Amino acid sequence: MRGDDVAQEPMVELVGVSKHFGHHQVLYDVDLTVQRGETLCVIGPSGSGKSTMLRCINHLEVISAGQVRVDGNLIGYRLRPDGRLHELHHRRAAEQRLGIGMVFQHFNLFPHMTALENVTLGPIKAKGVKRSVIEPYACELLQRVGLGDKFDAYPSQLSGGQQQRVAIARAMAMRPPLILFDEPTSALDPELVGEVLDVMKDLARTGGITLIVVTHEMGFAREVADSVVFMDAGRIIEDGTPAEVLGNPQHERTRAFLAAVLH
Numbered sequence: 361m362r363g364d365d366v367a368q369e370p371m372v373e374l375v376g377v378s379k380h381f382g383h384h385q386v387l388y389d390v391d392l393t394v395q396r397g398e399t400l401c402v403i404g405p406s407g408s409g410k411s412t413m414l415r416c417i418n419h420l421e422v423i424s425a426g427q428v429r430v431d432g433n434l435i436g437y438r439l440r441p442d443g444r445l446h447e448l449h450h451r452r453a454a455e456q457r458l459g460i461g462m463v464f465q466h467f468n469l470f471p472h473m474t475a476l477e478n479v480t481l482g483p484i485k486a487k488g489v490k491r492s493v494i495e496p497y498a499c500e501l502l503q504r505v506g507l508g509d510k511f512d513a514y515p516s517q518l519s520g521g522q523q524q525r526v527a528i529a530r531a532m533a534m535r536p537p538l539i540l541f542d543e544p545t546s547a548l549d550p551e552l553v554g555e556v557l558d559v560m561k562d563l564a565r566t567g568g569i570t571l572i573v574v575t576h577e578m579g580f581a582r583e584v585a586d587s588v589v590f591m592d593a594g595r596i597i598e599d600g601t602p603a604e605v606l607g608n609p610q611h612e613r614t615r616a617f618l619a620a621v622l623h
Contacts, residue, residue, distance in 0.1 A: 369396075369432045370395050370396065370429075371395060371397075371537065372393070372417060372429070373428070373429045374390050374391060374413070374416075374426065374429075375391055375427045375429075376390070376425060376426035376427070377389070377391075377423050377426035377427070378390070379409075379413075379416060379421060379424050385424075387409050387412055387423075387424075387595075388594045388595050389425075389595075390409075390413060390426070390594075390595070391596070392589065392599075395570075395586075396537070397567055397569070397570055398571075398586045399570075399571040399584055399585050399586050400570075400572045400573070400585060400586065400587050401573045401575055401580070401581035401585040401587075401589070402572065402574045402575070402588075402589045403575065403576070403581060403588060403589070403590050403591070403617075404592050404597075404617065405592060405617060408591040408594065409595075410574045410591050411542050411543070411574055414540050414542050414572065414574050417430065417540060418456075418457050418460040418462060419435050419436035419457060420457075420462075423436070427445075430460060431537055433456065436448055436453050459534075459536050459538070460536055460539075461532065461534060461536040461540065462531060462539070462540050463524070463528055463531050463539065463540070463544050464542050464544075465546050466547050467515070467524055467547075469523055469526060469530075471514065472514075473514070474511065474513060474514055475502060475510050475514075475526045476499065478515075478530055479498040479526065479529045480498045481530075483533055487534070494533065498533055502526070504529070504559075505559045507522060507525055507526065507529070510522065510526075520552050521552030521555045521556050522555075524544055524548065527544075528544075528556075536569070537570060538569070538570045539563075539570070539571055541560070541572070541573040541575070543574050543575060543576065544556060544560070544575070545557060557577060557580050560573070561580070561583070561584050576621065581602055581606065583602075587599060587602075588602050588604075588606060590609070590614045592613050592617070597613055598610060598614045
């Protein structure tokens with residue numbers, strides 16, 4: 361494959377992805393393509409499969425059928441010579457996950473570590489980066505998310521919005537080409553939502569990183585997203601630009617959801 365062909369590959373590609381939990385099917389034959397540097401917002405009602413799809417992208421959930429590719433690489437599996445898929449050992453899957461940042465709803469910071477220590481831990485432990493190398497970059501990231509005076513603060517000393525901004529800096533510290541956000545503002549008090557969204561807007565506008573954001577923040581999706589996907593009952597019902605999906609939805613289910621959310 362030529363270099364220019366590689367450059368045109370999407371950052372994320374899901375083909376026919378399905379997911380079962382026991383006898384309960386959560387995702388149905390999902391196809392999705394996300395281009396490099398794009399910001400995609402995934403919207404839909406609770407229980408529609410949004411977070412499950414996100415977790416399938418970095419193999420936190422093992423898909424039941426289909427394929428997931430990130431940066432051209434098959435995630436969680438290798439292709440055998442006979443064309444069949446073989447699931448990777450969990451260590452190899454974890455290595456793949458190093459190139460995919462993840463920001464969760466509930467921050468998941470280590471309570472016994474300072475903000476700076478939380479941000480530097482991944483590069484030091486997972487990539488073997490020297491502390492003397494990563495600490496200046498981690499300080500730069502914390503300053504970027506507005507926490508330049510909180511290097512030595514522990515999570516218990518930070519507001520929810522501040523903790524989530526540390527979590528974003530932590531994801532960025534691994535220098536991933538892709539960051540997944542799983543409803544990053546849903547656990548925050550309303551007055552703290554804006555400070556986290558501002559950081560995400562800055563990240564999206566800076567470019568160079570592909571963002572997939574599961575969110576209920578329609579204003580953020582309208583302002584920042586390059587594309588929007590609406591999911592319901594484990595399927596992608598509608599996708600397009602924010603103007604298309606949010607401003608002129610074609611499906612009745614999308615219209616009903618937006619009417620309820622926006623009013």
